[in-house]
Amino acid sequence: MGGGGQLTEPEEPISGRAAGVYTWEEVQSHCNRNDQWLVINRKVYNITQWVKRHPGGIRVISHYAGEDATEAFTAFHPDLKFVQKFLKPLQIGELAATEPSHDRNKNATIIQDFHTLRAQVESEGLFQARPLFFCLHLGHILLLEALAWLIIWVWGTSWTLTFLSAVMLATTQLQAGWLQHDFGHLSVFKKSSWNHLLHKFVIGHLKGASANWWNHRHFQHHAKPNIFSKDPDVNMLHVFVVGATQPVEYGIKKIKYMPYHHQHKYFFLVGPPLLIPVYFNIQIIHTMISRRKWVDLAWSLSYYLRYLCCSIPMFGLFGSVVFISFIRILESHGFVWVTQMNHLPMDIDHEKNQDWLSMQLQATCNIKQSLFNDWFSGHLNFQIEHHLFPTMPRHNYHLVAPLVRALCEKHGIPYQVKTLQQGFADVFRSLKHSGDLWLDAYLHK
Numbered sequence: 001m002g003g004g005g006q007l008t009e010p011e012e013p014i015s016g017r018a019a020g021v022y023t024w025e026e027v028q029s030h031c032n033r034n035d036q037w038l039v040i041n042r043k044v045y046n047i048t049q050w051v052k053r054h055p056g057g058i059r060v061i062s063h064y065a066g067e068d069a070t071e072a073f074t075a076f077h078p079d080l081k082f083v084q085k086f087l088k089p090l091q092i093g094e095l096a097a098t099e100p101s102h103d104r105n106k107n108a109t110i111i112q113d114f115h116t117l118r119a120q121v122e123s124e125g126l127f128q129a130r131p132l133f134f135c136l137h138l139g140h141i142l143l144l145e146a147l148a149w150l151i152i153w154v155w156g157t158s159w160t161l162t163f164l165s166a167v168m169l170a171t172t173q174l175q176a177g178w179l180q181h182d183f184g185h186l187s188v189f190k191k192s193s194w195n196h197l198l199h200k201f202v203i204g205h206l207k208g209a210s211a212n213w214w215n216h217r218h219f220q221h222h223a224k225p226n227i228f229s230k231d232p233d234v235n236m237l238h239v240f241v242v243g244a245t246q247p248v249e250y251g252i253k254k255i256k257y258m259p260y261h262h263q264h265k266y267f268f269l270v271g272p273p274l275l276i277p278v279y280f281n282i283q284i285i286h287t288m289i290s291r292r293k294w295v296d297l298a299w300s301l302s303y304y305l306r307y308l309c310c311s312i313p314m315f316g317l318f319g320s321v322v323f324i325s326f327i328r329i330l331e332s333h334g335f336v337w338v339t340q341m342n343h344l345p346m347d348i349d350h351e352k353n354q355d356w357l358s359m360q361l362q363a364t365c366n367i368k369q370s371l372f373n374d375w376f377s378g379h380l381n382f383q384i385e386h387h388l389f390p391t392m393p394r395h396n397y398h399l400v401a402p403l404v405r406a407l408c409e410k411h412g413i414p415y416q417v418k419t420l421q422q423g424f425a426d427v428f429r430s431l432k433h434s435g436d437l438w439l440d441a442y443l444h445k
Contacts, residue, residue, distance in 0.1 A: 020044070020093030024103050027095075031066030037092075038069045042101055045090040057216035060223050063230045068103045071111065071356035072223055074118070078127070078186050078391045106355040110411050114357045114388075117407055121389065121400055129188050129393035137179055141206065145172040149310050157314050166323065170330035176206040177335060178378020184214055187393045204299020205306070209280075212296050213287040222390050225363035226348040233339075234348050239263075239270060240431065243348030247434045251441020261439040264432035276332035277325055338376070341367065341423030342383035345430040346416075358413060360387040365416035367423050369398060384415065 022044050030037035036048045038061075047065070051058045056076065064072060077083045095101070102108055121127070148168035152161055182188050183199035200211045217232050224230035226243070234242055238257035241247040247260065258266070288297045311320035347362040354362070367373055367381035380386060382397035385404055392400070408415040418426065 021096045022093055022099075023096055024099055028066040028103065033062070036062060036065035038064045038067060039095060039103070040068075040070050040073050040087065042095045043087075043091050044093045044095065045087060046092045047090055050086075050090055055215075056219045059216065059230075060219040063220065063224050067353065068101070068106070070101075071114070075356065075388070075390055076219065076222070078190075079192070102355070104353040106353065107358065107411075110357050110413075111355050113407060113410070114355070117403055118389070121392075121403070124399075126396040126400055127389075127392055130395060131188070133393070133395050134179070134182060134188050137175070138202075141172050141175050141179065144168055144175075148172065152314060162323070166327050166330060170327045170334070173207060173327065173331040174334045175378070176202055177331075178380070180207065180209075180211075180214070181218075181378060181380075182394060184211065184218065185390050187391050200296065200299050204296060205302050208300045208303035208307075210284050210288050210293060210296040210300060212291060212293045213284050216287075217283075222387060224351070225360060225387060226343055226346060227352075227363075228348070228350050230351065233343065240267070241434050241438050242344060242430070243434060244437060245349045247438035248441045248445070251438045251443075252445050254442060256442065261435040263435045264428055267428075267431055272333040272336040273329050274332065275336050277328035281328075334376075337424055337427065338378075338380060340427050341418075341420075342380065345423075345426035357388065357407070357411075360384065361408060361413050361415065363387070365418060365423075366401075368417055368419050373420055381420075 027037050027039055027044060030046075034048065036051060037044055037046050039045070047054075047061060051061050054061045061069075073083075074080065100108070102111055145168070148165045151168075152165045155161055180199055180203035183195045183202060186192055186195045188198065189195050196211070203209045203211050203214060221231050221233045226234055228234060228246065236242060238255075240258075240263050241250050241260050250256075250260070284300070287293065288300065307324060308317075308320055311323055315323055342364055346365060352359070361384060364383045364387050366384050367377065369381060373381045379394035379397055382394070382401060385392070385397040385400050386394070388404060389400065405415050407413075
């Protein structure tokens with residue numbers, strides 16, 4: 001599960017009942033940290049040892065322990081035949097003939113219809129990328145960054161020009177973030193190795209971050225969006241309470257790390273300004289050092305070396321630190337609003353064991369298409385389509401969107417589309433609503 005990282009050759013099969021036949025009850029009992037099974041296409045796999053070598057990270061595949069992972073497996077891996085050979089040594093049997101293909105209360109009709117839709121989308125070539133699109137996107141990032149530096153090199157470091165340069169550099173950072181996202185999802189090149197290489201270049205040399213950190217964090221979000229203890233994006237470290245369930249749980253337990261009924265106000269002070277320059281930077285540094293990801297560290301250092309070579313002659317060392325901090329704060333504002341407007345106002349809860357389509361649609365919404373919205377958000381205004389088909393190149397989201405909407409209408413699944421302004425406002429409103437729920441539970445339950 002998860003397309004990041006490089007695969008290594010599989011080891012010998014894990015010991016177990018050869019060609020065993022299992023019930024869902026047996027499979028579901030193997031969902032502990034040291035004992036993990038899952039099902040893909042009715043075949044049962046013991047992944048207990050494999051999780052440590054899984055390219056997408058230990059946690060993303062562990063989130064499906066004891067479950068049917070067929071839809072997630074298909075969504076994350078662009079070359080299923082290649083990945084199958086790594087699964088074969090892990091197979092210990094299959095589901096009993098009397099067992100349904102899907103666990104718990106998943107809707108078999110929805111699963112089949114979505115499978116049919118995916119087959120149609122594949123046959124229409126919507127998983128084929130246009131290299132020129134991504135070359136032009138990379139080119140506009142490099143050009144904008146060059147112009148940002150040229151402005152202050154040629155015309156000086158007045159407050160106005162320095163601010164303009166900072167805005168331009170923050171924009172390049174935001175756009176580079178969307179581009180590394182494309183490579184990280186293996187949606188640009190047919191060969192995964194090329195995606196991995198360009199991913200490291202863009203996120204490392206152009207942004208100063210870590211591909212490994214991004215893979216292990218982001219694929220969890222896609223595998224189980226808006227699900228507590230599984231999606232790191234809703235782990236608010238007790239700073240915020242989100243959704244309708246967590247605030248009530250905190251209130252009943254009299255948990256008050258922060259005045260949550262005011263979180264819609266202090267969000268503007270600790271959310272958009274600090275996520276990237278403080279929280280993400282600390283996480284990235286810790287990940288690279290603790291996991292000994294020296295290649296990622298080298299790519300990251302190459303970014304900061306390049307930045308200091310450009311900025312120190314004009315601002316000095318202290319001024320360069322202040323300048324990049326301001327750039328990161330600007331970038332963080334754009335990143336937080338774009339990513340949160342698609343998810344934060346949606347359903348956030350504990351695991352419900354839903355089918356892929358239902359799970360993703362409850363956790364995501366779209367923002368109306370426009371040239372600006374497409375560019376500003378890196379086409380993540382089509383968040384629904386991106387979550388359903390994470391390896392699809394983004395320039396095809398608008399083509400698959402009508403098909404997805406029609407499928408949702410058929411099954412009565414809400415397909416939400418908002419304006420950009422509504423998306424931003426709903427972030428504020430959802431935080432206020434969650435805070436009010438917490439206060440009511442805290443005082444009266």
